[in-house]
Amino acid sequence: MNALKGLQGRAAVLSLLILATLVVLWHASTAPRAPGVGASAPAVTLTAEQIEYAKLMGKDPATMAAGGSGEAKKSGGFPTPLQMGQAIVSNLANPFYDNGPNDKGIGIQLAHSLGRVALGFLIAALVAIPLGFLIGMSPLLYKALDPFIQVLKPISPLAWMPLALYTIKDSSISGIFVIFICSVWPMLINTAFGVAGVRRDWLNVAKTLEVSPLRKAFLVILPAAAPTILTGMRISMGIAWLVIVAAEMLVGGTGVGYFVWNEWNNLALTNVIFAILLIGVVGMLLDLVFAQAQKAVTYVD
């Protein structure tokens, strides 16, 4: 009872209420209005393939058979909350099945996307953080590289895709390249900004103590700039997760973006919605990881 009195508790209750309202509204607007219409149609016997396809779509073949042709029913409308719930359960029940290139479990797809994001992000960090250090420490380099950064930064990462496909000639690596190019800028700029903003006093302390450049970089500048650098990494990760879906839609093959596109081609809206929710949840978890890391390096002055 006490938990409900706090701000957290009240906010949670309100969130649940909003969710419930949304689900009710959703249900009300998607529930079949005339239950008699479908039932009156003559029952159709489904072939074995059709039954399996219907199962894969997360639908009960028996009701589909009763309700006329499966195709007609599927394109008939937006899924109800109940159908959504069934789709979520069935997708999560077996996330790692692999039935060939066009039919993989959501877990496998997600792993592919996360792997690409992790690799692209890691390469971006390896390039951006040392380069940002140099730019932050050298006003000359900062001024010299600034025009390039300012021109390259606002380019949509997907605009690089044709160029990447042409030069790299591998769709999967091209996806990683796109992730790299979109995550590099926030990290680069934030690192440079954080390093340039390290307080003079701390640098003077390091100077009077004759601290070696490497020791200074790791023990003074890095911890001092770490909160700013991590903010850049957090922004980069957010953008990378946005971009990976679009990139995978373009290049196809695997990944959660491809899953969305494939299910759209299958007209399986429940799976599309499921993937959308999943993308949101995973994005939130990624952000949470970086928020925790940020908390760990933040210092009170």
Added chain:
Amino acid sequence: MSDKPFLQIENLAKTYPGSSEPVFDQVNFGINKGEFVCIIGHSGCGKTTILNVLAGLEQASGGTVIMDNREVSGPSLERGVVFQSHALMPWLTVRSNVAFAVRSKWPDWSASQVNAQVEKYVSLVGLMHAIDKKPSQLSGGMKQRVGIARAFAIEPKMLLLDEPFGALDALTRGTIQDELLKICAATQQTVFMITHDVDEAILLADKILLMSNGPIARVAEVVCNTLPRSRQRASLHHEPGFYALRNHLVDFLVSRSKDLSGGRGPAHPPQVRPAEAAQAEAARTEAAAAARGVAPAAAQPLSANNTTAGEISSTTAASVVAPLLQRVA
């Protein structure tokens, strides 16, 4: 005094780029080993620049600094610096902040050696109870104490203090001044310190350098503090000669620093001992009193009685001028 002082500054000058006039030039003075030297002057006369040149953080535009027969041309572990804004690293605990300095000086030391050195100096400033706290959990005075411990922990040949108590309240300042006095007496540390506080300079310094106003400021006078070295903050103002010394310093800051500005100050500052006459006078009276058979215990009220009318009026003048000065600073 005939041989070369430990630190010798010759014809030091600094002109900032884009400025036609130097902030200061022809600055000459020396500091002997174990001496505590304070420098006083109005804002903008280049005190901090001089200290930064000594620390090696800034380049002078002319002149030389020679310490221990070697020219100072960059930062060095031989000179410890206490910064005005304490400059502790907020992500490190007190222990790690001091250990960072100790490891810089002795990279080959084992962890236990480093820790012993850290604890020695942290306990010297009375902060053992807070050694594992972060600077954000400490008060301003405690932070400055850590800054002092960090500077002392590397056992430098010379300590440079850039107005270390400027941001502290009067009570805290007094306590830390006493601590600093004690540590310096124990370690025979050579110290160069910037201050705006005349009383602080009299309490701490053996020599007080008076700087005229900038631009083209100079060290215009070297005032020797002849008051006995075992000074106590509580009784300092009862010392014979205290007011003579204090008035001399205040007079300089109020009027003479202006008259000696713009390059009118001497290149080689004269040494003066303003307290000496009053001290000699007090000694004479005391001797006379002793001769008359008065117990030496009565010396203190006697010297208080001896305060002349002129001194009293100058005291009040000083207390009027002091807040004025603080505003100027």
